[in-house]
Amino acid sequence: MTAFLYLVVIILFAVSVWQMSKILSMSKAGEDSSTSQIANDKDNKINGKLMLGFVIFIYVLAFISFYKWSDVLLPDSASEHGVDIDQLWLISMIIIFIVGIITQWLLHYFAFKYSGKKGQRATFYADNDRLEFIWTVIPVIVLAGLIIYGLFTWSDIMNVDTEDDPLVIELYAYQFDWRARYAGDDNILGDANVRLIEGVNQLGLDASDPDAQDDIVVNELHLxxxxxxxxxxxxxDVLHSAYMPHFRAQMNCVPGMVTQFSFTPTKTTEEMRLDDEIIAKVEHINSIRSEKNVARAIAGEEPLELYEFDYLLLCNKICGNTHYNMQMKIVVETEDEFNEWLSTQDNFATTMKN
Structure with a gap:
């Protein structure tokens, strides 16, 4: 792949040099008409056909891409607010595609239909109040509608109603891993500071804070x-981004400050594994791994493990050389299963004693 990219760069560089040499030759005085680089009627006609061919090409390419790779899209949201996010995204994409298809067709078709001809002059309007009104007001209305819709959606998602008694969990990011901290029985996170990180105190919890004593630090997130x-x-250390794609949730983790995001999970891990889309994806991935394992067996290499779906917490910022491996498993389960799991975890006070 790297060799292919190098080849593409070299080709593009060669094309750039060639084009620059043509520009320099056009700037020379005394050039005879036989080598003129000025476009004539034939050139304009060819370029018009190429423009029409190109717009047809991008339409066909878009159709093939949707047909062939639509299965790589995320499945239905596994959080309450994710439904609103998906709806906003769908409406935005529909508008963008409709406008894009129409404007791209007009742009390329007009270049073909009205390609330049010697002696022909384009119709010129110094100003046209009606046209200017139309192409100003319509985008303003559409964009204002999308922005207002987006702001209301964002406000609904970001406003946390404390009367719902949300479960408070800290997501702690560092190069190159995650830790989660549960607030314990009091549902209040204790004070913490990176300057207090030492030994088993990986998150820098303040041992003198009573609220920190029942906090629970884990490397697997259960919800x-x-x-x-x-x-x-x-x-x-650096800027990270907590990204949970199946819950349509993402928020930056910024050194020196606390950010927050909330959502309500709607599907357990087991329920998601029974989803038809997930089943199809898992089968597809495992068929690929099975084929690779045949070759690996011949080469005497360890086989790849068969894939099983899990929710994941990922870092969506390029935070260093092993950023790609910064992820944590998320398990969504029933309230009883969650409480049973949480009861088996040591709190901060117990960890410090041990």
């Missing part, structure tokens, strides 16, 4: 289905 979760996010 109860149907309950609102309030995530408090910190970063130890």
């Amino acid at each position: 109860p289905v149907g309950r609102k979760i309030l995530f408090k996010m910190r970063s130890q």
Whole structure:
């Protein structure tokens, strides 16, 4: 792949040099008409046909892409607010595609239909109040509608109603891993500071803060289905981004400050594994891995493990050389299963004693 990219760069550089040499030759005085680079009627006609061919090409390419790779899109949202996010995205894409298809066709078709001819002059309007009104007002109305819709959606998502008694969890990012901290029985996160990080105190919890004593630090995130979760996010070193694609959730983790995001999971991990789209994707991935394992067996290499769907917390910022490996498993389960799992985890006070 790297060799192919190098080849593309070399080709593009050669094309650029060639084009620059043509521009220089056009700037020379005394050039005879036989080598003139000025476009004539034939050139304009050819370029008009190429423009028409190109717009047909991009339409065909878009259709093939949707047909062939639509299965790589995310499945239905597994959070309450994700439905609103998907709806906003769908409406925006429909408008963009409709406008794009129409404007691209007009642009390329007009270049073909009205290609330049010697002695022919284009119709010129110094001003046209009606046209200017139309192409100003329509975009303003459409964009204002999308922006207002987006602001209302964002406001609904970001406003956390504390009366819902959300479960408070901290997501702590560092190069190159995640830790999660549960607020314990009091549902209040204790104070923490990166300057206090030492030994088993990986998140820098303040041992003198009573609220920190029952906090629970884990490397696998468990969430109860149907309950609102309030995530408090910190970063130890550089800018990270907590990205949970199946929940349509993303928020930056910024060094020196606490950011937050909340959502309510609506599907357990087991329910998601029974989704038809997920089943098809898992089967497709495992068929690829099975084929690769045949070759790996012949080469005496360890086989690839068969894939099983899990929710994941990813970092969506390029935060360093092993950024790609920064992820944490998320398990969504029933309230009883969550409470049973949480009861088996050591709190901060117990960890410090051990």
